[in-house]
Each structure stands twice: as structure tokens, then as C-alpha cells.
Amino acid sequence: MATEWEPAFKVCYHCGSPEIEREAASVFACRQCGKHLFVNPVSAVAGVLVDAEERILLLERAREPAKGKLGLPGGFLDPGETGEEGLRREIREETGLEIGGVQYLGSFPNNYVYDGTTYLVLDLFFWARIESFADARALDEVAGICPINVNEIDFEELAFSSIKKALTKFRQEFPIKLAND
Ligand SMILES: [Zn+2]
Incomplete structure (x- = not known):
């Protein structure tokens, strides 16, 4: 996958020269x-x-990519943030919810296509307990709030393959027996 991927830039981002060539899957030389x-x-x-x-x-996604599909709360990290800090910020921005401690679930690569450009992303997944979703609101980039039993999810409606893999892992490993197990 990686070697077939083409970067968004066409010129050297140090000097502006178009004379760049690939040296390895993730390294170009000017x-x-x-x-x-x-x-x-x-x-x-x-x-x-x-x-x-x-x-x-x-969360139902309000914008492309995968507009109308279902995703998990989250997003890209800001410079200097830890994963846990970024997750808390994104959850606050998207739903208004505040979460406490989070547990690491796993990581899965995701090719994120935005405005015609493919960005290589590593999605880091965490899980956390929260008492209730009653205060959750559809805020930034969110069209709808969808609480659901994890065993009732239609995986065809999920936005990205990385989310499908993470929820599969979650269903296998979640330490508390789920209602419909
Ligand atoms: Zn250069």
C-alpha cells in the first residue's frame, strides 16, 4: 500500500524545486x-x-469524507497534544461531553481522502466509561448522536475500515460482558 501512495506535495517543501524523487516508501530526496x-x-x-x-x-458525520456515515468521536491531534488530551478535546468539541480516564484499545492505519488528496493516518483508539449520553449534543462536524449496543452496529454504515477493525477488537476484548452477549 505505502509504496503506491502518492504524496500531496509536488515540489520540495524546503526549496520549492520540483526535482524530488522517492528513496523509500516514506522518504523523498530533493x-x-x-x-x-x-x-x-x-x-x-x-x-x-x-x-x-x-x-x-x-456520531453521524456532517462533512466529507464519509458524510452521513457513522464514526466515533475523535479527530486529528494538535501540535504538542498527547493522544489522551486530543481525544478529550475532540469529544468536547463534537459532543459537549467530558470524559475521565481512558484506556488504550489499539491502533489501525487509515487512508483519509480529503478534497482529492490521500493522507496517511494512524488512528489511535481508546475506550472510556461515561455515566450517560443524555447530555451529548451534535456539535462540530456532527449531524447526529447515535447511542447503540455494540452488537447491533451495521458495519456497512461505519465511515472507515479502521473503525470497523477497532470495534471488532473492542467486541472481542471488552472486559465487561455486553448486554446481548
Ligand atoms: Zn529542495
Whole structure:
């Protein structure tokens, strides 16, 4: 996958020369200034929030990519943030909810296509308990709030393959027996 991926930039981002050539899957070299251009995946975070009824929170996406599909609360990290801080911020911005401690679930790569450009992303997934989704609102980039039993999710409606993999892992590993198990 990685070697077939084409980066968004067409010129050296140090000197502006178009004379760049690939040296490895994630490394380009500029023949003009001699510097290397690294195109490693960026980090994003997403959270599986579990309420007292053992439901999780899916969000209907208000914007492309995958507009209308279901995702987890989360998003891209800001510079200097830890994954946990970024997750709390994104959950606050998207739903108004405040969460406490989070547990690491796992990570899955995601090719995120935005405005015609593919960005390589590593999605970091966490899970956290929350008493209730009653105060959740559809805020930033969210069209709808969808609490659901994790065993009742239609995986065809999920926005990204990384979310499908994370929820599959969550269903296998979640330490509390879910209602419909
Ligand atoms: Zn250059």
C-alpha cells in the first residue's frame, strides 16, 4: 500500500524545486537542495465511549469524507497534544461531553481522502466509561448522536475500515460482558 501512495506535495517543501524523487516508501530526496522529505503517517485519535447501559456512542458525520456515515468521536491531534488530551478535546468539541480516564484499545492505519488528496493516518483508539449520553449534543462536524449496543452496529454504515477493525477488537476484548452477549 505505502509504496503506491502518492504524496500531496509536488515540489520540495524546503526549496520549492520540483526535482524530488522517492528513496523509500516514506522518504523523498530533493535533487536541488539535497534535503530529505519525510511523509510518515500523522496521528488521529478516536474514542469508544461506553455508558451505564453498555451502549457505545456513534456520531453521524456532517462533512466529507464519509458524510452521513457513522464514526466515533475523535479527530486529528494538535501540535504538542498527547493522544489522551486530543481525544478529550475532540469529544468536547463534537459532543459537549467530558470524559475521565481512558484506556488504550489499539491502533489501525487509515487512508483519509480529503478534497482529492490521500493522507496517511494512524488512528489511535481508546475506550472510556461515561455515566450517560443524555447530555451529548451534535456539535462540530456532527449531524447526529447515535447511542447503540455494540452488537447491533451495521458495519456497512461505519465511515472507515479502521473503525470497523477497532470495534471488532473492542467486541472481542471488552472486559465487561455486553448486554446481548
Ligand atoms: Zn529542495
